[in-house]
Amino acid sequence: MADCRLRLLGGTDVGDSGNLPGRKSLALLAYIADPRNAGVSREEAAELLWDRSGEAQARASLRQELASLRRSLAASDWEPVSGEKDHLRFIGEDSSVDTRLFHVLVADGSTESLTAAAQLYRGPFMKGFSIRSAPFEDWLRDSRVHYEATAISAMTTLLDRANEDDSIDVEDIARSILTIDATQERAHRVLMSASIKAGRQAEALRQYDRCAEALKRDLDARPSAETEQLAKLARSGGSAAMPTGTGSSFDETQGASGSATSVDPDLSQASQSTQLTATAEPTASTNERKKRSWVLPVVAVAAMIGLPAAGAAAQYWAAGSRIAPDNLLCRMNLIAEDDTPIKLAGIMPFDQNHGKRQRWGILRYLRDHRANYPFEVTIDIHDSKGDLEEVNRILAEMEGDKPAVVLGPGQSRIAWDAKNWGNKHQVPMVSSSASAGYLAQPGERDYFFRVGMSDRTRAKSLVDWMQNLGMNRNPYVVHEYAPKTPGTNEPNIYGASQAAVAKDHLGRVTTLRFLRGDEESQMAAIDQIENDGRPIAMFGYTSNLTFMIMEMQRRGITNPIFLTGVVTAALEEAGFPYPDKLHVVTGIVSEARNLATSARLRRIFEDDNPDLDYDLAAWYSYDATEMVMDAVSRARNETCSGTVTGEAMARQLRLTPTKKREVLSTSFLADTQEIFIENDGLKIVNGKFRHVGLGN
Incomplete structure (x- = not known):
């Protein structure tokens, strides 16, 4: 921990690395250093931090910020960022950034490493930091949840091992868990059990009261039967005979395998989130949960060639929902006849309901999963400006062999025009539009495809x-x-x-x-x-x-x-x-x-x-x-x-x-x-979509 040049857990501290030129420099460095990023395209970085600027201006701002960042870091003899033609990469030692070291320790999984990881987690990721950029704020919010969940998972694994390893201080671990999330009942039970064993029944009951208060305040819930049983034991003056590390229905659900969540730094952000889901609890604050529960825009379903999305934020694409992009790539892999690169065209409004964030998230996901499939997928996304005439103009300019992607707010109405255009030009058009009326009419076979819940x-x-x-x-x-x-x-x-x-x-x-x-x-x-x-x-x-x-x-x-x-x-x-x-x-x-x-x-x-x-x-x-x-x-x-x-x-x-x-x-x-693309007769040959049997 003493070797960390950049600390992001619990706040932001550049240590001996000098004063960075501005908040966006710190944001850029934190994003590039994210262990879940194998590399960052310049386009993605520009969209991340300058989402309100035009593309050319955003790229220019990125070049200036990157140059200032490098000069500042070079002055302290630290050059962790490598800039290639189109990508930026972190090339510093993992031990130089606490989040990267944290991932390494958790991935190692030994008791010693997990204990070190628990100590390294000093609080919320980049606590108190923010900039006026919606894509960055989405990533920041997701990262905070990710690191909190990973920290709790590591600490929970230590509790699982406590019965076989006396070196683990279960009370200290339990207190650390509750510092992150006061609604973690298991940690409350660990402290209650320890107090009862030590004859401190009054303290056990005070701990129960803290547990009940947190559950009521944050979740509008009551303590579980296991917690109530411990409180009853404390009131009776008895002593706990149960192990401190386990003993709840939560434990049985989560499992006590004795190993922590494996987080491979080389995995994409999305893949890691999938791993975490089976073992870790989300620890977003109550306020964050409440805010997110009403973030849905009026039109809450977006699509990238049939990718259903809940909410328009790039957080969904970048981390929160592997299934949608996975469906696209998995489905395309089934019907691809070769490994020729596949080009798609997208239509979406950039100025409605966070359209730019969707675009950023889509590009990021494709980049992160490019290595998982034999073909490369690229997408050119066009701004429809929320105007049907602009949609028709974009469609008219599209290449005849490039499938169209209907994205973002108002997609049902856009999809209707896209469907008719696709049938006329024999080009596949895909959307997750909810309306059956925008799909094939009864008895009609056409070039329109979608996934998602049908009418x-x-x-x-x-x-x-x-x-x-x-x-x-x-x-x-x-x-x-x-x-x-x-x-x-x-x-x-x-x-x-x-x-x-x-x-x-x-x-x-x-x-x-x-x-x-x-x-x-x-x-x-x-x-x-x-x-x-x-x-x-x-x-x-x-x-x-x-x-x-x-x-x-x-x-x-x-x-x-x-x-x-x-x-x-x-x-x-x-x-x-x-x-x-x-x-x-x-x-x-x-x-x-x-x-x-x-x-x-x-x-x-x-x-x-x-x-x-x-x-x-x-x-x-x-x-x-x-x-x-x-x-x-x-x-x-x-x-x-x-x-x-x-x-x-x-x-x-x-x-x-x-x-x-x-x-x-x-x-x-x-x-x-119904989450899969209907593809009867649809094939991809030489990177081009062909509808077998319909003259194409």
Whole structure:
């Protein structure tokens, strides 16, 4: 630790390396030195720190900052950054940066190394540091969670070994864990048990009170049965006969293999996060968890040639969700006939809902996983500016053999134009758009592909949810059946197709129809709804449903409402007062609703309720992405060609540590998650996509 030239755990300290020229120099050095980065492209670094500048200006700013950084470090005889033509690499000793040394120690896994790693972790990564750059803040937040989780994992392993190694000071380790996360019950139990053994029953009870207070404050939860049992023992004046290092249902879930989480510095950030999920608990602060639970933009699903994303932040792409990019590369690997490089084209708005961060995250992921597949994938991402005319201009300029990627906010409407253009020019167009209307029309084969939860699956999930709650008796089914203006360049079947699936499974229903975009017909439909407690299943465009829901609220209709898709911000902003009456398949109503539902689901998880297999399994809120995506990754078909069932999801979720289960969403879990590209007849030959059987 004394040899570290740069310390980032617990604050920022450049030691004897001199004064850096500015905060961005420190941010740049920290990012390049990240042990999860094998190298950083100049484009990525520029996007990371100058996301509000144009590309040329950002690259110029990077060159200037890099030159200043090198001069400053060279003055102290330390030159850890190597600049190649397109990439920047850290070439200093691992022991010169505490985060790199921390990873080395944890990867070694010996008791001595883990003890040293625990001592090296002095507090949150770059504590108190921030700059005005959204991509950097995403990376910073993710890194803090990563190092906290890794530190707790290492310390927990030491507790596991304490029964066989007297050199481990379990009380000191437990206190260190609680310094990071006061809700770690096992650490509280270790201290309670030690106090009881020493005859300090009063101290054990004070520790119990601290545990109960932290759980209530941070998680709105109560101590587990094991903790209550220890408190009861302390009150009776008894002495603990249980080992201090183990002895809880959490231990059994996590396992006591005697080895720490393996973190290979050469692995990508995403791969390491996958490893950590099975052994470590997330330790983001309550405030961070609350913030992330309402970070979802209005349109919360993004796609890179079929990559589903929860939230628009690059954090999702860069670390939190291996399954989406893995699906892309795995699926492409199956249909690639050779190792010719593959070029893609992307369309997304840079100025809406963090589009630049998405772009940065996408490029980073492709870079990090380039070595895992025989072919190289590159993507040219174009700014659609949120304008359909610009989208059509970009499509017109695309190479005829380059598949298009529909990305970011408003992608459903963009995807419709992309689909038609792709069919005309016989070029594959891919998106994770939720709307079935933007997929192939019935009986039609075309060049449009997508992954993600289909409308049919959403509608069936909604019905299952209603049945599960006993709210499926003679419901109202309210749906659009056509656009207000016939012949518009929009699909006609979106709401109607979902409603048809629902009605097939609900039996007796009262059907009410309305024209898309026609408030008069929507009001007429509402006129037929009584405030009688019957559930209302609604299908259609978000804007139309929002209008109708708020109108029902104005009229005093408080029947339970079931929706599919993303219906959140508009209702939140409109002040919808009955979040407990609103049930959304894939979506979050509000922060308060999300937290309340999470608390309920957490109790079911912790009790290992047998109903879990179908009650809780597969969609997610923003801050649950990592957990759910890891479960999908473990449960999915290894051939990349199939689906993942809710039962398999639940089985995998049970393998996660207890408190990692806390972040499930208000959404019901679909029985089937359709997460793979439909590729009937699709091949990649000489780096070009070909649709066999359609003349291409």
